[in-house]
Amino acid sequence: MSDARQVTLLVLTDRSHRWDSSISLLPAPEVVGCEFNPSIFEYSGVVLDIKSKDLKKDLLFRLRSHLQFCLQPIFLTESISIPADAVADGIVADINEAYALAQPICLRINSLGYDPLSVLPSPLFKVLLYLYVRGTDISPVKDWNSPAIYSYPFVALLIGFSEQVEDWLEAQNQRLLLEKGVLVDRLRRCPHCGLANPNYVDVCTNCRSIHIHQDLFLHCFTCGAVQPEKVFRTQTGQLVCPQCNARLRHIGTDYDRPIENYTCSDCHSSFSEPLIVAACPRCERVTETEDLEVKNYTTYHLTEKAVIAAKTGRIEEPSALLDSLQNVNFTYFTYIFNWLFSMAKRYKDGEFTVFAIRATNFEEIEGAVGIARLLELIEEYVKRVKSQLRTTDLTSLGEKDDIWFLLPRTNVQERQIVIDRILASTTDTSQKEDRNILDLRVVAVTIPGESDQHDTPEKIIAMIRQELNRN
Numbered sequence: 001m002s003d004a005r006q007v008t009l010l011v012l013t014d015r016s017h018r019w020d021s022s023i024s025l026l027p028a029p030e031v032v033g034c035e036f037n038p039s040i041f042e043y044s045g046v047v048l049d050i051k052s053k054d055l056k057k058d059l060l061f062r063l064r065s066h067l068q069f070c071l072q073p074i075f076l077t078e079s080i081s082i083p084a085d086a087v088a089d090g091i092v093a094d095i096n097e098a099y100a101l102a103q104p105i106c107l108r109i110n111s112l113g114y115d116p117l118s119v120l121p122s123p124l125f126k127v128l129l130y131l132y133v134r135g136t137d138i139s140p141v142k143d144w145n146s147p148a149i150y151s152y153p154f155v156a157l158l159i160g161f162s163e164q165v166e167d168w169l170e171a172q173n174q175r176l177l178l179e180k181g182v183l184v185d186r187l188r189r190c191p192h193c194g195l196a197n198p199n200y201v202d203v204c205t206n207c208r209s210i211h212i213h214q215d216l217f218l219h220c221f222t223c224g225a226v227q228p229e230k231v232f233r234t235q236t237g238q239l240v241c242p243q244c245n246a247r248l249r250h251i252g253t254d255y256d257r258p259i260e261n262y263t264c265s266d267c268h269s270s271f272s273e274p275l276i277v278a279a280c281p282r283c284e285r286v287t288e289t290e291d292l293e294v295k296n297y298t299t300y301h302l303t304e305k306a307v308i309a310a311k312t313g314r315i316e317e318p319s320a321l322l323d324s325l326q327n328v329n330f331t332y333f334t335y336i337f338n339w340l341f342s343m344a345k346r347y348k349d350g351e352f353t354v355f356a357i358r359a360t361n362f363e364e365i366e367g368a369v370g371i372a373r374l375l376e377l378i379e380e381y382v383k384r385v386k387s388q389l390r391t392t393d394l395t396s397l398g399e400k401d402d403i404w405f406l407l408p409r410t411n412v413q414e415r416q417i418v419i420d421r422i423l424a425s426t427t428d429t430s431q432k433e434d435r436n437i438l439d440l441r442v443v444a445v446t447i448p449g450e451s452d453q454h455d456t457p458e459k460i461i462a463m464i465r466q467e468l469n470r471n
């Protein structure tokens with residue numbers, strides 16, 4: 001490994017006396033938001049040893065969101081705050097600890113087979129690479145001071161919009177780039193403003209007033225009266241029914257305590273259990289507890305597909321690979337088909353071929369040998385297709401990743417050569433397992449030879465589709 005690839009750390013500090021003279025030091029800026037000293041970018045990582053928390057946080061956040069430095073290891077010597085610390089790579093006691101932690105990260109950055117700067121403008125790649133070079137997961141960070149309680153600090157910073165981080169993570173989960181890991185917590189939030197700690201208040205079930213009080217109630221067996229205990233209590237301390245004047249001596253025989261034991265001072269209704277509602281201290285809206293927004297906070301980790309994206313700098317999805325064929329849209333394809341069709345009818349030498357190929361087992365291959373192998377197979381397939389195409393040939397993508405071909409001036413024999421070459425390595429199944437092979441189904445028509453007098457381009461397309469769908 002060359003010198004340029006060696007790990008070098010810079011200490012940005014306003015306490016240089018704390019550091020050994022052999023360590024690269026740079027005076028920390030004294031104001032928030034000032035320009036970076038460009039020499040920072042010559043180092044593989046930075047240790048921030050700065051007294052002021054504001055200054056330190058400002059530098060940390062700006063370095064972490066800087067295109068040239070977002071992947072690099074950044075350490076603190078003291079904590080800033082729980083969410084801010086999560087943006088750094090840890091709190092280190094000395095430079096040796098920082099070097100030990102920086103080493104594996106830098107090694108991974110240097111082992112990328114491409115220039116990460118070419119993909120880092122993409123927020124998605126920032127996050128994928130950040131996780132990949134660290135071999136880490138995304139974990140929600142708890143901060144009771146923040147309205148949402150949980151946040152994903154470095155993701156928010158890297159993608160640049162903190163408001164929709166959860167939606168963004170969900171979208172990457174849908175794209176199969178991030179996979180949900182451990183469920184860390186479940187919170188209920190105000191559906192109006194997102195505040196995670198609404199105040200649960202017990203209120204009157206009838207009028208929702210908070211002016212409720214718990215009363216002991218008695219139920220007279222003689223006349224059935226149900227009233228607060230204080231109404232039964234005489235001055236001498238005995239219990240006498242206010243309605244029928246019966247002496248209530250024994251609980252269970254003369255009287256009992258019914259369940260209704262709350263009274264509302266505003267509407268005077270009584271009830272056994274008050275209603276619990278969630279009152280938001282921020283937006284002041286009151287919500288039924290079942291209408292609160294339930295949020296599950298989980299960790300996220302890279303999927304195999306995301307790891308490949310990080311390693312190669314490309315997000316490869318079957319359709320993205322097929323797109324590299326410079327396909328025309330299907331409307332244009334049909335338009336040219338129509339044109340060739342009428343030419344073939346008019347002139348004798350206007351023979352041409354239309355055909356479509358469907359790979360029927362993308363999902364099975366992915367299930368059996370993984371997305372990486374599937375993409376390799378598709379890549380080989382696309383390469384073979386490309387090598388067979390002349391500049392005058394057209395391709396278009398149909399449903400189910402079908403590739404449609406339009407080959408002008410191509411007869412049955414010539415078309416068979418093209419098709420055989422495209423299918424070449426998939427038919428050579430001698431050593432490979434079947435589930436590791438693309439199953440390609442081809443339907444071809446050479447016009448006018450193989451078409452009926454009454455055929456139209458529309459009819460031929462419909463016929464090809466029907467054949468492709470045949471089981």
Ligand SMILES: [Zn+2]
Binds near residue numbers: 220241244
């Ligand atoms: Zn009574």
Ligand SMILES: [Zn+2]
Binds near residue numbers: 207266268
């Ligand atoms: Zn009430």
Ligand SMILES: [Zn+2]
Binds near residue numbers: 191192193282283
């Ligand atoms: Zn609210």
